[in-house]
Amino acid sequence: MQHSCKYRKENLIMCQSCNKFVIMGIVRKTKSVDLILDLFNKNVNAFSVVHLVKLTEKQMNKTTVYRILDRLEEEGIIHSFNDTNGLRWYAKCKGCTPKSHLDTHPHFQCSSCGTIECLDVSVIIPAIKDHKVYTAEIILVGECNTCLTR
Ligand SMILES: [Zn+2]
Ligand SMILES: [Zn+2]
Ligand SMILES: [Zn+2]
Numbered sequence: 001m002q003h004s005c006k007y008r009k010e011n012l013i014m015c016q017s018c019n020k021f022v023i024m025g026i027v028r029k030t031k032s033v034d035l036i037l038d039l040f041n042k043n044v045n046a047f048s049v050v051h052l053v054k055l056t057e058k059q060m061n062k063t064t065v066y067r068i069l070d071r072l073e074e075e076g077i078i079h080s081f082n083d084t085n086g087l088r089w090y091a092k093c094k095g096c097t098p099k100s101h102l103d104t105h106p107h108f109q110c111s112s113c114g115t116i117e118c119l120d121v122s123v124i125i126p127a128i129k130d131h132k133v134y135t136a137e138i139i140l141v142g143e144c145n146t147c148l149t150r
Contacts, residue, residue, distance in 0.1 A: 009054070032060045036068050040078060046091035046107065046116040079103035081137050083116060091118050104136055110144035117144070 035056060039047065047055075053065050060068075069090055072078045076096035081089055081103075093103060106123055109116045116139075125136045 032056070032064055033068050033072075035059055036065070036072070036090075037077070040090075040092045044092075044117065046081075046089040046118065048116075049088045049090070052090065073101075074098060076101045081107055081139070083107075083109055084139055084141060089116050091116070094118075094120075106138035106140055108140045108142065108144070110147055111141055112143055112147040115144055 039052070039055060047144070051067070052069070053062050056065055069078065069080070073090070074081055076093055076098045078090045079093050079096070079114070081082075081091075084090055091106075091107075093101070096103065103124060104125060105119075105121065106119045107116050109120050119140070123136070123138055125133055127133075
């Protein structure tokens with residue numbers, strides 16, 4: 001009887017540690033979100049997915065990074081686009097909300113150092129007859145200020 005009691009207690013502990021693990025999971029998730037947000041806050045330039053995964057590889061796995069990026073994009077905090085090689089990049093949004101998430105500004109990729117920056121200029125997307133435009137990605141390729149003045 002005593003033994004089965006002890007056994008049950010152990011189960012309960014296991015259950016508790018399970019709960020703890022779940023709570024820890026949430027905390028860790030928030031920490032991961034903070035970590036990624038921090039990267040975007042500290043850097044004005046865009047990050048490629050490969051770079052983001054590398055920067056956070058000690059703290060979280062690839063899947064978590066992808067999940068957080070998806071979530072942040074849905075919330076209108078960051079936007080994504082593809083570069084000329086088809087690689088996905090993410091950059092901070094300016095004044096976007098989950099409902100109004102329009103980032104039609106062009107991006108500039110430096111062919112020397114590879115950095116991509118958001119350009120604070122507006123590009124007028126022409127109205128195409130009998131077509132509806134959902135997204136537009138404009139990538140200007142050239143040399144950035146840092147490389148030009150090096
Ligand atoms: Zn946006
Ligand atoms: Zn450059
Ligand atoms: Zn941008």
